[in-house]
Amino acid sequence: MNCLEERILKDGIVKEGNVLKVDSFLNHQMDIDLFNEMGKEWKKRFEGANINKILTIEASGIGIACIAAQHFGVPVVFAKKSKSVNLEGEMYVAEVESFTHKCKNQVIVAKKFLNENDRVLIIDDFLANGCALQGLIQIVKSAGATVEGIGIAVEKGFQAGGRIIRNLGFQLESLAIVDDMDSKTGMIKFREEQ
Amino acid sequence: MNCLEERILKDGIVKEGNVLKVDSFLNHQMDIDLFNEMGKEWKKRFEGANINKILTIEASGIGIACIAAQHFGVPVVFAKKSKSVNLEGEMYVAEVESFTHKCKNQVIVAKKFLNENDRVLIIDDFLANGCALQGLIQIVKSAGATVEGIGIAVEKGFQAGGRIIRNLGFQLESLAIVDDMDSKTGMIKFREEQ
Numbered sequence: 001m002n003c004l005e006e007r008i009l010k011d012g013i014v015k016e017g018n019v020l021k022v023d024s025f026l027n028h029q030m031d032i033d034l035f036n037e038m039g040k041e042w043k044k045r046f047e048g049a050n051i052n053k054i055l056t057i058e059a060s061g062i063g064i065a066c067i068a069a070q071h072f073g074v075p076v077v078f079a080k081k082s083k084s085v086n087l088e089g090e091m092y093v094a095e096v097e098s099f100t101h102k103c104k105n106q107v108i109v110a111k112k113f114l115n116e117n118d119r120v121l122i123i124d125d126f127l128a129n130g131c132a133l134q135g136l137i138q139i140v141k142s143a144g145a146t147v148e149g150i151g152i153a154v155e156k157g158f159q160a161g162g163r164i165i166r167n168l169g170f171q172l173e174s175l176a177i178v179d180d181m182d183s184k185t186g187m188i189k190f191r192e193e194q
Numbered sequence: 195m196n197c198l199e200e201r202i203l204k205d206g207i208v209k210e211g212n213v214l215k216v217d218s219f220l221n222h223q224m225d226i227d228l229f230n231e232m233g234k235e236w237k238k239r240f241e242g243a244n245i246n247k248i249l250t251i252e253a254s255g256i257g258i259a260c261i262a263a264q265h266f267g268v269p270v271v272f273a274k275k276s277k278s279v280n281l282e283g284e285m286y287v288a289e290v291e292s293f294t295h296k297c298k299n300q301v302i303v304a305k306k307f308l309n310e311n312d313r314v315l316i317i318d319d320f321l322a323n324g325c326a327l328q329g330l331i332q333i334v335k336s337a338g339a340t341v342e343g344i345g346i347a348v349e350k351g352f353q354a355g356g357r358i359i360r361n362l363g364f365q366l367e368s369l370a371i372v373d374d375m376d377s378k379t380g381m382i383k384f385r386e387e388q
Contacts, residue, residue: 059252
């Protein structure tokens with residue numbers, strides 16, 4: 001069991017509707033030491049991958065991606081979810097649907113920050129049905145860049161997102177894959193590492 | 195001239211309407227080495243302050259705050275701008291107006307992550323009219339916690355935000371204070387460090 005899984009068992013809370021609250025250490029309050037352990041683990045799992053940029057999506061992916069970036073020595077680009085008056089120039093745009101917020105968002109990256117020479121590691125905090133991730137992959141593809149790998153903190157293994165992404169041949173490294181959970185008992189069952 | 199000011203002169207772009215674009219290194223693509231230098235500088239400027247938590251606001255404050263937090267050895271809490279279905283329980287809420295997005299936002303922090311024992315360093319990327327910052331201060335006050343200091347990357351010195359905050363007696367440390375800029379010539383004039 002790795003440090004993220006241990007932390008989820010200690011401080012994660014299972015809520016009705018398949019909600020796993022990890023807001024005390026992952027996506028509202030953020031434990032930077034834990035993020036560094038996660039960054040180290042991704043660096044090990046993507047050993048040998050020729051990564052020159054990390055791509056994430058606002059808001060809760062940003063902290064994890066920035067700390068992880070220190071282990072790869074690369075800059076981070078975060079995709080925006082809505083058009084800002086400051087985000088001018090040509091943009092890559094993908095439409096994604098949010099499971100949590102129950103609405104559609106546009107995922108946007110300025111074209112100047114992704115090009116065909118980029119070898120991208122995508123980082124995000126959660127993977128459930130995978131719509132946000134699919135949007136990020138679409139954007140990397142639009143830029144002619146390469147997805148070298150995908151690092152996720154918590155994957156909901158009982159939803160389809162992870163399986164689809166692995167079926168498509170991507171190296172997806174989720175540090176904690178929750179295969180089952182129960183809001184009544186608080187039970188959380190992780191997939192065993194291969 | 196510090197590393198952030200140098201970088202602004204090198205890569206910042208002045209646009210009409212008093213817009214300073216720093217999206218190639220600060221708030222879309224993010225230079226993590228630069229963030230570490232900024233964190234070091236804030237640690238020096240807040241030497242002796244008894245800080246146990248960093249508070250920032252989504253989205254572009256998060257990366258800077260997380261990297262800076264490593265220099266203080268404290269967790270980061272980021273305020274959210276809109277209500278999420280995952281953000282249940284009691285919340286501190288402040289209403290703020292965004293200069294960039296020309297709309298009002300609610301700034302929200304779950305009550306369990308701020309209490310009267312917290313000595314908070316507020317970190318954000320930009321300070322212009324200061325509405326977002328005022329919202330964060332209001333939230334710290336609502337929690338009965340203490341604002342130990344405020345670290346801003348880029349302050350627009352020709353707008354009122356910074357002056358108001360200093361008038362109120364807060365230790366506000368902006369790493370680059372732009373006192374004047376011109377979109378026609380590209381001129382950027384920084385306030386000299388005291």
